[in-house]
Amino acid sequence: MVQVKLEFGGGLDAIVADRTKRLQVDAPVRTLGELITWVRRNCIREKHDMFAVSEATVRPGVLVLVNEVDWELEGTTRYELQPGDHVAFISTLHGG
Amino acid sequence: MVQVKLEFGGGLDAIVADRTKRLQVDAPVRTLGELITWVRRNCIREKHDMFAVSEATVRPGVLVLVNEVDWELEGTTRYELQPGDHVAFISTLHGG
Amino acid sequence: MTEHPPVLFCPDRESVERYSRQMLVQGFGGPRAQQVLQQQVRVLIVGCGGLGCPAALYLAGAGVGCIGLADADRVQRSNLHRQVAFTDADVSAAKVTALRAALQARNPRVHITEHDVMVSADSARDILRPYDVVLDCTDNAAARYTVNDACVWERKPLVSAAAVGLDGQLAVYNHGRDGPCYRCVFPVCPPPECQGSCDADGVLGMVPGVLGVLQALEALKLVMEMRGVGKWRCSLTGRLLLFDGRHLEFRTVQLRPRQRHSCAVCRQVYDEEEATRALPL
Amino acid sequence: MTEHPPVLFCPDRESVERYSRQMLVQGFGGPRAQQVLQQQVRVLIVGCGGLGCPAALYLAGAGVGCIGLADADRVQRSNLHRQVAFTDADVSAAKVTALRAALQARNPRVHITEHDVMVSADSARDILRPYDVVLDCTDNAAARYTVNDACVWERKPLVSAAAVGLDGQLAVYNHGRDGPCYRCVFPVCPPPECQGSCDADGVLGMVPGVLGVLQALEALKLVMEMRGVGKWRCSLTGRLLLFDGRHLEFRTVQLRPRQRHSCAVCRQVYDEEEATRALPL
Numbered sequence: 184m185v186q187v188k189l190e191f192g193g194g195l196d197a198i199v200a201d202r203t204k205r206l207q208v209d210a211p212v213r214t215l216g217e218l219i220t221w222v223r224r225n226c227i228r229e230k231h232d233m234f235a236v237s238e239a240t241v242r243p244g245v246l247v248l249v250n251e252v253d254w255e256l257e258g259t260t261r262y263e264l265q266p267g268d269h270v271a272f273i274s275t276l277h278g279g
Numbered sequence: 280m281v282q283v284k285l286e287f288g289g290g291l292d293a294i295v296a297d298r299t300k301r302l303q304v305d306a307p308v309r310t311l312g313e314l315i316t317w318v319r320r321n322c323i324r325e326k327h328d329m330f331a332v333s334e335a336t337v338r339p340g341v342l343v344l345v346n347e348v349d350w351e352l353e354g355t356t357r358y359e360l361q362p363g364d365h366v367a368f369i370s371t372l373h374g375g
Numbered sequence: 376m377t378e379h380p381p382v383l384f385c386p387d388r389e390s391v392e393r394y395s396r397q398m399l400v401q402g403f404g405g406p407r408a409q410q411v412l413q414q415q416v417r418v419l420i421v422g423c424g425g426l427g428c429p430a431a432l433y434l435a436g437a438g439v440g441c442i443g444l445a446d447a448d449r450v451q452r453s454n455l456h457r458q459v460a461f462t463d464a465d466v467s468a469a470k471v472t473a474l475r476a477a478l479q480a481r482n483p484r485v486h487i488t489e490h491d492v493m494v495s496a497d498s499a500r501d502i503l504r505p506y507d508v509v510l511d512c513t514d515n516a517a518a519r520y521t522v523n524d525a526c527v528w529e530r531k532p533l534v535s536a537a538a539v540g541l542d543g544q545l546a547v548y549n550h551g552r553d554g555p556c557y558r559c560v561f562p563v564c565p566p567p568e569c570q571g572s573c574d575a576d577g578v579l580g581m582v583p584g585v586l587g588v589l590q591a592l593e594a595l596k597l598v599m600e601m602r603g604v605g606k607w608r609c610s611l612t613g614r615l616l617l618f619d620g621r622h623l624e625f626r627t628v629q630l631r632p633r634q635r636h637s638c639a640v641c642r643q644v645y646d647e648e649e650a651t652r653a654l655p656l
Numbered sequence: 657m658t659e660h661p662p663v664l665f666c667p668d669r670e671s672v673e674r675y676s677r678q679m680l681v682q683g684f685g686g687p688r689a690q691q692v693l694q695q696q697v698r699v700l701i702v703g704c705g706g707l708g709c710p711a712a713l714y715l716a717g718a719g720v721g722c723i724g725l726a727d728a729d730r731v732q733r734s735n736l737h738r739q740v741a742f743t744d745a746d747v748s749a750a751k752v753t754a755l756r757a758a759l760q761a762r763n764p765r766v767h768i769t770e771h772d773v774m775v776s777a778d779s780a781r782d783i784l785r786p787y788d789v790v791l792d793c794t795d796n797a798a799a800r801y802t803v804n805d806a807c808v809w810e811r812k813p814l815v816s817a818a819a820v821g822l823d824g825q826l827a828v829y830n831h832g833r834d835g836p837c838y839r840c841v842f843p844v845c846p847p848p849e850c851q852g853s854c855d856a857d858g859v860l861g862m863v864p865g866v867l868g869v870l871q872a873l874e875a876l877k878l879v880m881e882m883r884g885v886g887k888w889r890c891s892l893t894g895r896l897l898l899f900d901g902r903h904l905e906f907r908t909v910q911l912r913p914r915q916r917h918s919c920a921v922c923r924q925v926y927d928e929e930e931a932t933r934a935l936p937l
């Protein structure tokens with residue numbers, strides 16, 4: 184179990200249960216990849232493919248941030264979560 | 280001695296030595312009032328009255344923030360500084 | 376000022392077209408909210424400069440039914456870089472007249488009232504009484520205190536912004552019982568030599584631009600909250616947004632609550648309220 | 657496109673007046689910087705909508721000498737709430753033509769080039785070659801990848817913004833050797849059903865308003881940095897600004913550096929550079 188703060192931005196809040204932008208969860212996972220699988224199953228209420236098409240990674244166009252830093256700099260799915268981590272899922276926007 | 284982070288905004292950076300917006304200092308003070316006196320003497324390089332006219336308080340139009348909160352909520356000059364505190368001095372702007 | 380007759384809103388094809396992208400937004404409140412904006416909402420913009428121009432353009436675009444414009448100045452060429460509602464041809468025209476024309480060209484359904492006067496302690500309360508919310512887009516400290524005090528007396532929330540150089544500030548004052556007024560936070564007017572201005576210190580046009588648009592956004596959320604339509608809430612009550620354009624940093628800090636006992640104006644209004652309540656029926 | 661002859665800048669009374677408030681700003685770089693802006697700086701705005709309108713108004717106000725406008729659309733009434741350079745009378749006109757007129761009415765000294773075309777993979781590189789910096793103000797994912805890829809090939813920094821609903825994003829891509837391009841960060845285009853748009857999801861006018869003005873600010877700082885005038889630096893390289901208009905929150909997050917080996921376009925440009933360097937003299 185690891186306690187993490189989740190955030191959904193760029194419209195992803197619309198598919199989260201209760202349309203919440205921020206959630207605090209205790210997730211039975213170790214890595215960020217496992218967290219994504221867990222979030223898809225437990226926090227997303229509809230249109231699951233808008234969040235992640237397959238297990239362990241987000242769909243194209245979703246930026247994952249660990250404590251305000253691009254997950255690419257943190258090992259992506261292999262990143263080992265620390266208690267209190269702030270994980271944000273931000274969908275890129277295209278409108279103008 | 281207490282180590283605090285100082286910040287000068289709303290144009291006050293112009294009268295700080297090196298026109299710096301942010302400074303980290305070790306100040307031989309205990310309270311916020313004493314810090315203001317110390318900053319006026321040691322960090323402000325010109326037009327000292329733009330920062331504080333007299334000892335221990337800022338001039339009208341300067342908002343003091345302790346860790347992002349209005350100092351009025353923290354006891355103003357009597358607030359006892361903690362190591363690592365972030366103290367910001369923000370001059371109100373009037374232009375438009 | 377002239378009276379604003381309630382305008383009959385018929386959701387004809389033109390309106391649907393004009394406001395469709397706004398009405399589609401999650402939480403907006405649909406055609407009913409758009410109708411309320413058109414028929415019931417009155418916003419006063421004090422100062423038609425670098426803040427007032429963008430604020431007015433976006434509020435008119437959103438379909439706020441009645442917009443008041445207060446300013447006694449005329450357009451100067453040195454205004455144009457930031458007062459983007461004006462053109463070269465407007466130089467020397469009264470700002471309120473030029474801005475009114477710009478707004479009506481964009482949205483003919485909006486009713487505009489011109490207040491071609493310096494807002495003074497004498498005139499301020501009468502001017503702002505008919506409005507729901509006031510935008511402080513002025514350019515000097517004296518006007519800011521005048522507008523604030525009138526808002527406290529008339530119980531009008533005040534969406535206040537300021538900009539100089541590359542710095543900007545935004546707050547919503549006098550909102551609700553606990554939201555502080557401008558004077559609660561800044562009880563004493565700074566000495567003249569500490570009052571920076573765009574004329575003396577310069578300003579990059581984009582800085583009041585950003586702040587003016589944000590004022591319009593918070594004002595829109597505020598009036599929709601007041602009228603009970605839509606799901607957004609004004610977020611800045613009791614907070615101050617600081618913008619540093621040099622480093623492109625924004626942050627929000629927490630302000631003190633209303634100072635009922637020490638604020639020179641809230642104290643009076645509060646005492647008056649107490650006295651009224653204490654009167655025998 | 658037409659050639660832009662260098663314009664002789666004489667700091668006559670009109671220029672001093674027009675730009676005085678900007679030239680006064682601490683760190684601006686004085687009349688020399690203003691002259692460089694007028695004579696040497698060329699900015700391309702791709703997309704003349706909710707982002708492009710405010711961006712163009714403020715860049716023209718600041719005196720950027722040559723502004724290119726690219727858009728193949730015509731003004732619709734549903735645009736007006738957020739595309740504040742246009743009036744009711746512009747409905748059905750080509751956006752580039754209407755916006756050009758709006759900019760020239762504000763600052764007759766600015767040279768405007770109209771590109772009344774869809775920017776395509778074929779045309780993009782030619783269109784943006786003469787410019788110093790490109791603003792991505794487009795409204796769809798395909799255009800964003802097209803503009804990005806052309807910027808990488810032509811080595812142009814890209815000031816990119818987007819807005820839907822009450823959310824906005826801003827970044828400066830492809831700036832310097834290490835600043836990532838858009839494709840470095842988002843290597844694969846999202847599936848169509850995940851590409852929100854203002855037409856489908858709506859947008860509050862102020863949201864692209866704020867983002868477009870911020871784009872103009874960062875573009876101005878960027879071109880002054882490129883030309884070595886003024887003391888500001890573009891602050892957003894390698895960072896992404898997130899705006900939540902519902903809660904009036906801004907924050908900036910750190911992006912990965914340029915992905916020389918994995919980005920489909922940076923890899924090619926990088927390989928080409930390597931190959932060129934490896935050639936015998």
Ligand SMILES: [Zn+2]
Pocket residue numbers: 527555556557558559560633634638639640641642
């Ligand atoms: Zn008060």
Ligand SMILES: [Zn+2]
Pocket residue numbers: 808836837838839840841914915919920921922923
């Ligand atoms: Zn790349």
